[in-house]
Amino acid sequence: MGLIVLSLIVGVSVVQPGLAARHHQTTQQNDVGFSVAAQLPKNQIHKEHTFFDLKMTTGQQQTLKTTIYNVTNRDIKVQTAIHTAYTNGNGVIEYINPAATFDRSLKNQISHLAKVQGAQTVSVPAKGTKVVSIKVRMPAHPINGVLLGGWYFKRITDKSTGTVEQNINVTNEYSYVIGLKLTSGTVPTPKLVLGTVKAGLSNYHRSIIAALRNPTAVIVPNLKVRTVIVNQHTRQAVIRSTKKGIMMAPNTIFKNALPLKVQSLQPGTYELSMTVSNHEHRWQFKRTFHISMAAAQQYNHEAVDNHGMSMWILIGIGVVATLLVGLGIVSLVWLWRRRSKD
Numbered sequence: 601m602g603l604i605v606l607s608l609i610v611g612v613s614v615v616q617p618g619l620a621a622r623h624h625q626t627t628q629q630n631d632v633g634f635s636v637a638a639q640l641p642k643n644q645i646h647k648e649h650t651f652f653d654l655k656m657t658t659g660q661q662q663t664l665k666t667t668i669y670n671v672t673n674r675d676i677k678v679q680t681a682i683h684t685a686y687t688n689g690n691g692v693i694e695y696i697n698p699a700a701t702f703d704r705s706l707k708n709q710i711s712h713l714a715k716v717q718g719a720q721t722v723s724v725p726a727k728g729t730k731v732v733s734i735k736v737r738m739p740a741h742p743i744n745g746v747l748l749g750g751w752y753f754k755r756i757t758d759k760s761t762g763t764v765e766q767n768i769n770v771t772n773e774y775s776y777v778i779g780l781k782l783t784s785g786t787v788p789t790p791k792l793v794l795g796t797v798k799a800g801l802s803n804y805h806r807s808i809i810a811a812l813r814n815p816t817a818v819i820v821p822n823l824k825v826r827t828v829i830v831n832q833h834t835r836q837a838v839i840r841s842t843k844k845g846i847m848m849a850p851n852t853i854f855k856n857a858l859p860l861k862v863q864s865l866q867p868g869t870y871e872l873s874m875t876v877s878n879h880e881h882r883w884q885f886k887r888t889f890h891i892s893m894a895a896a897q898q899y900n901h902e903a904v905d906n907h908g909m910s911m912w913i914l915i916g917i918g919v920v921a922t923l924l925v926g927l928g929i930v931s932l933v934w935l936w937r938r939r940s941k942d
Contacts, residue, residue, distance in 0.1 A: 687847060752775065
């Protein structure tokens with residue numbers, strides 16, 4: 601039997617700005633086996649924060665340190681990396697999974713300014729500690745605002761199960777992230793911009809994707825995004841959406857996917873109205889956009905609910921298919937037993 605690798609993300613503890621810290625208790629049940637703690641320097645802005653919340657200056661260089669604690673009875677290996685933060689498709693600031701692309705307004709990625717010192721994979725002795733470091737080099741030119749990212753720690757342990765013939769290998773991954781928030785100069789006033797609005801697929805469902813951009817170097821928290829999309833020909837609303845708790849990272853883009861209520865994507869002209877607000881700011885956007893016949897046909901064909909077939913019909917087909925397979929197996933067993941008796 602071929603090698604089967606199962607990757608299991610057991611838990612992620614995030615110590616970061618904008619979100620409450622979530623800590624794992626090290627027990628036999630969750631088997632995290634390690635924890636991390638930032639060694640906060642003197643230029644920490646808010647002393648009560650457990651992530652790096654630092655006031656930086658132009659051209660400043662600084663070494664930051666974190667202690668890794670191993671509470672197990674065996675040596676462990678921990679990998680470290682620096683990630684640039686961005687807002688993901690769920691409207692959450694993402695520190696763990698690196699982005700494929702960034703908004704064009706992001707000129708200084710924190711992953712380019714902060715580098716792990718020494719090996720990226722370190723060994724932590726049983727019941728011991730290991731101090732790891734990164735070096736931050738601020739740009740030589742003045743910048744105003746916030747640079748945001750995360751210092752990522754991941755432990756991997758391989759546990760083989762089953763017989764040698766089965767050769768099944770289960771990989772457990774446990775990870776933590778410590779937020780990196782670097783503030784330099786004067787923090788700008790938030791400004792949100794509506795980017796592209798177009799048809800597309802979100803989780804393989806027909807959607808309108810309205811890109812909400814934050815071109816400013818500041819975190820814009822706790823946003824409510826209300827969107828209405830109207831078919832210009834019928835004057836009927838095809839989408840009404842309200843999303844709360846959206847967090848915009850600095851210089852990021854939120855690809856706001858709005859699933860269609862109708863069964864198929866119709867070509868034509870549409871009008872989008874969007875209101876974005878929190879307790880301090882409010883933005884309103886309007887946009888007329890067009891869905892071509894080619895785009896409608898493409899996304900209707902590629903969607904999981906192709907041809908207007910509802911999810912319940914698909915579930916019903918699956919249930920019937922399962923029953924037929926089960927009946928087939930029962931019939932084969934019955935025939936085999938009958939022949940054995942004969």
